[in-house]
Amino acid sequence: xxxxxxxxxxxxxxxxxxxxxxxxxxxxxxxxxxxxxxxxxxxxxxxxxxxxxxxxxxxxxxxxxxxxxxxxxxxxxxxxxxxxxxxxxxxxxxxxxxxxxxxxxxxxxxxxxxxxxxxxxxxxxxxxxxxxxxxxxxxxxxxxxxxxxxxxxxxxxxxxxxxxxxxxxxxx
Numbered sequence: 001x002x003x004x005x006x007x008x009x010x011x012x013x014x015x016x017x018x019x020x021x022x023x024x025x026x027x028x029x030x031x032x033x034x035x036x037x038x039x040x041x042x043x044x045x046x047x048x049x050x051x052x053x054x055x056x057x058x059x060x061x062x063x064x065x066x067x068x069x070x071x072x073x074x075x076x077x078x079x080x081x082x083x084x085x086x087x088x089x090x091x092x093x094x095x096x097x098x099x100x101x102x103x104x105x106x107x108x109x110x111x112x113x114x115x116x117x118x119x120x121x122x123x124x125x126x127x128x129x130x131x132x133x134x135x136x137x138x139x140x141x142x143x144x145x146x147x148x149x150x151x152x153x154x155x156x157x158x159x160x161x162x163x164x165x166x167x168x169x170x171x172x
Contacts, residue, residue, distance in 0.1 A: 095121060
């Protein structure tokens with residue numbers, strides 16, 4: 001690749017690195033083309049770009065971005081997965097893929113400039129998705145209102161039941 005092509009690749013990657021929220025670095029040696037394409041497809045479903053980049057180009061592109069903390073892991077062949085949105089989805093896909101394919105090895109990740117270890121990525125993968133967390137939060141916010149409405153509805157119901165009991169007592 002010529003110098004102009006390399007600088008274009010570096011600027012393109014730098015732009016993507018600056019806009020991504022999370023980046024996952026992995027060793028892909030030993031995977032077949034079919035396995036890599038399967039992984040790319042799964043990652044694409046959760047809005048993640050997966051690509052193989054030379055370490056020197058990635059190191060240059062990562063300079064002055066949050067991904068710079070991954071520089072120490074740029075040894076040997078690497079692939080990088082860039083997540084612009086919710087980082088839980090890609091973490092789940094990558095950890096599941098690593099479990100089912102022994103040749104694939106996650107090396108490290110970064111989330112908003114913070115270096116994540118493999119244990120951190122595993123913990124991130126075990127979190128519920130953003131949508132599930134939002135639904136739980138809305139349910140928690142809605143619960144007191146629902147309970148208050150139930151209490152307000154119980155007052156007239158109880159009053160009517162007391163009146164019915166008094167009426168039965170007077171009749172009987």
